[in-house]
Amino acid sequence: MSNMPEWLRTAVFYQIYPQSFRDANADGVGDFDGIIEKLDYIRGLGCDGIWLNPCFESPFGDAGYDVADYYKTAPRYGTNGDLCRLFDEAHARGMHVLLDLVPGHTSVRHEWFRESCRAERNEYTDRYIWTDSVWTEPDGMACIRGISERDGSCAVNFFSHQPALNYGFYRPDPQKPWQQPTDGEGPKKTLSAMIDVMRYWLSLGCDGFRVDMAGSLVKHDEDGRGTVALWKKVRAFLDREFPDAAMISEWGEPDKSLEGGFHMDFLLHFGPSHYNDLFRCGSPYFCGHGDASEFVRRYTSSLEKTEGRGLICIPSGNHDMDRLARTVTGVQAKIAFLFLLTVPGAPFIYYGDEIGMRYVDGLASVEGGYERTGSRSPMQWGRGKNAGFGNSDAEALYIPLDPDENRPNVEDEEADGDSLLSEVKRQIKLRREHPALSNTGRIEFLYAEKNAYPLAYIRELDGERLTVVLNPSDVDASFEFAAATAEVVYTVGGAPRCGDGRMTVPAMSAAVCRVM
Numbered sequence: 001m002s003n004m005p006e007w008l009r010t011a012v013f014y015q016i017y018p019q020s021f022r023d024a025n026a027d028g029v030g031d032f033d034g035i036i037e038k039l040d041y042i043r044g045l046g047c048d049g050i051w052l053n054p055c056f057e058s059p060f061g062d063a064g065y066d067v068a069d070y071y072k073t074a075p076r077y078g079t080n081g082d083l084c085r086l087f088d089e090a091h092a093r094g095m096h097v098l099l100d101l102v103p104g105h106t107s108v109r110h111e112w113f114r115e116s117c118r119a120e121r122n123e124y125t126d127r128y129i130w131t132d133s134v135w136t137e138p139d140g141m142a143c144i145r146g147i148s149e150r151d152g153s154c155a156v157n158f159f160s161h162q163p164a165l166n167y168g169f170y171r172p173d174p175q176k177p178w179q180q181p182t183d184g185e186g187p188k189k190t191l192s193a194m195i196d197v198m199r200y201w202l203s204l205g206c207d208g209f210r211v212d213m214a215g216s217l218v219k220h221d222e223d224g225r226g227t228v229a230l231w232k233k234v235r236a237f238l239d240r241e242f243p244d245a246a247m248i249s250e251w252g253e254p255d256k257s258l259e260g261g262f263h264m265d266f267l268l269h270f271g272p273s274h275y276n277d278l279f280r281c282g283s284p285y286f287c288g289h290g291d292a293s294e295f296v297r298r299y300t301s302s303l304e305k306t307e308g309r310g311l312i313c314i315p316s317g318n319h320d321m322d323r324l325a326r327t328v329t330g331v332q333a334k335i336a337f338l339f340l341l342t343v344p345g346a347p348f349i350y351y352g353d354e355i356g357m358r359y360v361d362g363l364a365s366v367e368g369g370y371e372r373t374g375s376r377s378p379m380q381w382g383r384g385k386n387a388g389f390g391n392s393d394a395e396a397l398y399i400p401l402d403p404d405e406n407r408p409n410v411e412d413e414e415a416d417g418d419s420l421l422s423e424v425k426r427q428i429k430l431r432r433e434h435p436a437l438s439n440t441g442r443i444e445f446l447y448a449e450k451n452a453y454p455l456a457y458i459r460e461l462d463g464e465r466l467t468v469v470l471n472p473s474d475v476d477a478s479f480e481f482a483a484a485t486a487e488v489v490y491t492v493g494g495a496p497r498c499g500d501g502r503m504t505v506p507a508m509s510a511a512v513c514r515v516m
C-alpha cells in the first residue's frame with residue numbers, strides 16, 4: 001500500500017448526510033455551519049475522517065446526486081467559502097473531509113446537459129450518451145427522449161432525470177456510430193472536465209472523494225476493464241498533483257476498484273459481498289440466528305485478491321440502506337460494532353448509528369429517497385426542540401423526526417457509560433491503541449462455520465497479535481482453541497473461557513484477547 005496517504009492507515013470515518021445533521025440557521029435543513037458546530041463531537045467519538053454526501057447546487061431530485069453545478073455549493077448548506085471554512089476547521093482538529101463526487105451523471109438542469117440538447121453541434125454535444133435518433137434507444141439502457149431540440153435519446157444512469165455522462169463504450173458497436181470509444185474526443189473531454197472538478201475542490205482544501213457509482217462509467221464494460229483503465233488515468237493525475245488525496249469507491253468489487261487506483265472500496269448491500277448476511281437480511285448474523293460463512297468466504301477471497309493494494313471498508317450503514325438499528329439492537333448492536341471496529345479497512349460510521357438511531361417507518365418520500373427516506377431523518381442530539389437538530393418549526397424539517405418519545409439521543413447517551421455511544425467511543429479508542437486492530441493489520445479467520453457461532457479471527461500487525469471472538473447468539477458457543485489461557489483486553493457482556501482445547505464464548509458477548 002505504498003501509494004496510500006499515511007493518514008488512511010489509522011483513519012476512522014463518519015458519514016454525514018448534510019441535510020439531516022445539524023441545522024444552524026433554523027430553516028429546517030442541515031448546513032455547513034451546523035457541521036462545524038459538531039466537529040468536536042465527531043472528533044470526541046474518535047473519528048478523524050468525514051464523508052459528506054453531495055452538497056452542490058442541485059434540484060434535489062435525488063438528494064443532491066443530481067448535480068446542477070459541480071463548482072458551486074447548494075445555497076441551503078452555505079457558500080463555497082463556508083465549505084472551505086469547514087475544511088479549515090476540520091484540519092485544525094486533525095480531521096480530513098471527503099466530498100462526494102458524482103462523475104457518472106448530472107441533473108437535467110446542468111448547463112452541460114442543456115447545451116447538449118441543442119440541435120447545432122457545440123462543445124457539449126458529446127458530453128452525454130446520445131443515440132442518433134429519438135426513435136433509437138441506447139442499447140439496454142433507460143433513456144430520456146422527446147425533451148430535446150436535438151434528434152436523439154440520451155441514456156440515463158439511475159433516475160430518469162440523471163443523464164449519463166459520456167466516458168465511451170468499452171467495445172463500441174461499429175454499426176452504431178453514436179457509441180463512441182473511450183479514447184474518442186467526447187469521452188476524453190468528459191474525463192478531463194471531471195478531473196478539473198476534482199482539481200478545483202482539492203485545491204480548496206478537500207482531502208479526497210467518495211465516488212458515486214464508480215464502477216459504471218464506461219458502458220458495455222461487463223468485466224470492468226474500460227472503467228478500471230479510466231480510473232488509472234485519474235490515479236496518474238492524483239499522483240502528479242494531489243498524492244495525499246484519499247479515494248474511496250462505491251463499487252463493491254475491490255479487486256477492480258483498487259486496481260484502478262482507489263485506496264479503498266466499500267462492501268455494499270448490493271453486489272457479490274454477502275454484506276447483508278451480517279446485518280440486514282431475514283436472519284442477520286448479528287441478530288443471533290444467521291450465517292456469516294459465505295460472507296467470510298467472499299471477504300477472504302477479496303482480501304487475497306487485493307493483498308497490499310488498499311482497503312476494503314465495511315460501513316455500519318449509509319443513506320441507501322436500512323438503519324442498522326432496524327435489525328440489530330441492544331447488546332447485539334455493541335457486538336456488531338466490535339466487529340466493525342476490529343476488522344481491517346477504514347471503518348465508516350453512518351451518522352446516528354453510534355446512538356442506535358432508528359429507521360423511521362411510514363414517511364413519504366423526500367427528494368427521491370423513497371424507502372431510503374427513513375434512514376435519513378434528523379440527527380437526535382438531545383431532548384430539546386427538534387431533538388436538538390435545529391430551531392425551525394417542526395413542519396419545516398427536511399424529514400420528520402423519529403416520532404418515538406424514547407428515541408435515542410446523544411445527550412442522554414453521553415451521560416450513560418453503558419450506552420451504545422459510550423461503547424462505540426471505547427471501541428474506537430481500543431482500535432487506536434492497538435496496531436493489530438488498525439486499518440492495515442492482517443486478518444485470519446479461526447472459526448466461521450456455516451450457521452454457527454461464535455465468529456473468531458486473529459488480527460496482527462507489527463508484532464502484535466490479538467484474537468477477536470463474537471457471539472451475538474443467545475447460547476454459549478465454543479470452538480477448537482489450543483491455548484490454555486487468553487488475556488482479555490476488552491469485552492462486551494462477559495469474558496470467554498479456555499480449557500480442554502476449546503474456547504467458550506458466553507451468550508451475547510464478545511471479546512478481544514491476547515493469547516499467551
Ligand code: GLC
Nearest residue numbers: 062065102158212213319320
Ligand atoms: C449512489 C448513491 C445513491 C444515489 C445513486 C445515484 O448509489 O449512494 O444515493 O441515489 O448513487 O447517484
